[in-house]
Amino acid sequence: MINNSQYTEKLRNSGLRPTKQRIKICEVLFNTDKTFHFTINELVEKISKSTNHKISLATVYNTVHAFKKKGYVKEIPINSDQSYFDTNTSHHHHFYDESQKDLIDLDEADVEPVKINTKIPGKKIKSVEIIVKVEDDNT
Amino acid sequence: MINNSQYTEKLRNSGLRPTKQRIKICEVLFNTDKTFHFTINELVEKISKSTNHKISLATVYNTVHAFKKKGYVKEIPINSDQSYFDTNTSHHHHFYDESQKDLIDLDEADVEPVKINTKIPGKKIKSVEIIVKVEDDNT
DNA sequence: TCAATAGTTTAGAATGGTTATAATGTAAAA
DNA sequence: TTTTACATTATAACCATTCTAAACTATTGA
Structure with missing residues (x-):
């Protein structure tokens, strides 16, 4: 049914x-x-x-x-003990708080576009992922 | 001994x-x-x-x-079935060829520095990692 | 130099996320 | 319908990694 x-x-x-x-x-x-x-x-x-x-x-x-x-x-792309997925498939990056094991979206506007000025022969770029790891600020 | x-x-x-x-x-x-x-x-x-x-x-x-x-x-930081390490501890990023499961250093000069224009309260940035995934170019 | 101790190595077992298997079930096509 | 190809399921298998606890060894201090 x-x-x-x-x-x-x-x-x-x-x-x-x-x-x-x-x-x-x-x-x-x-x-x-x-x-x-x-x-x-x-x-x-x-x-x-x-x-x-x-x-x-x-x-x-x-x-x-x-x-x-x-x-x-x-x-x-995080090396954790398990895989993380995202239902937001638009292009964006992430913060990762290792202590809380918590992922937070990084607004597209808050990251300057990344420019890769080189290439590998015979290969094309499939994706560019940025992971910003954060930790508690005990300053 | x-x-x-x-x-x-x-x-x-x-x-x-x-x-x-x-x-x-x-x-x-x-x-x-x-x-x-x-x-x-x-x-x-x-x-x-x-x-x-x-x-x-x-x-x-x-x-x-x-x-x-x-x-x-x-x-x-790659989500693969196993962890990758690098003996080059200077700040640099990577290409990852998923088909070959091959990591390639990305020269610092070939990537514009990434600027993160936001922050998370109480947290400080520990690292910023870029992974550029590539695939065969069959164009 | 030697004994005490604190840290280290080891084999093997346990863990835990993920994938494979093969029997049963079900949507789609005829 | 009936057939067929694809899906679901429980369970087993897999495999990277971590744990354990016993044997070992570098270090310290006498």
Whole structure:
């Protein structure tokens, strides 16, 4: 039984079958006015809070990766013990507070555009990511 | 029995006991004119090639982390399945070729300095890292 | 020089995020 | 419908990393 929500079409357009699990995941990820950062664990928790029907961990991983491939979510390059994702897929950078393990959006206007004055033969630039690590200021 | 190499003093100065394992790791890491990138696995392999005496994986992890804390090596913020380190601790950024899983230094001169025009209350900036992901150019 | 002690190494086990597997289920096409 | 190809699921496997606790060793002070 398919819930014919707004996400059915979005999923279908990108070659993904609109199953009820994927629609549920869409709802949790995109059914909000704010974009947000998440780890898989946090997402699973959020899903289980909003539904009684449990979605398996494997499905969450598979779906998030599918969404990443389709560009619906972005992975944030931090070496942590787990992967961080972002539902805001527009080009922007991040603060990372290592003590709180907290990611904060860096407004595009607050970073001068980065210019890379060199290139690698045979390669083209796919993305430029800036991570600004912060720590408590005990001055 | 302590090998009184050039590293003994370096280790001692930073509060680390100059054990033969740490001196061996120093030799592999720093006994070259070129700096380089490595994963723990690659380092273990390099060590085992240059000595008959096996050093345990735990010791390599512990020592690399101690060196990181002391600033002898830097961790590079890439979300890969394993951590990358850099023996070049001067401030510089990186290309990352995801297909080859290859890190390439980005010359400081080739990147305009990044200016962050905002701050987080109570926090100070610890580092600013740029990762330029590249892919094959099949144009 | 030697014993005490404090830090270190080690093998192997444990951890934990992530991925693979293979059986069952379900959307889409005919 | 019936078929078929794709999805979901629970569970096992994987693998980088961390933990543990016993054996070891550099250092200190007598």
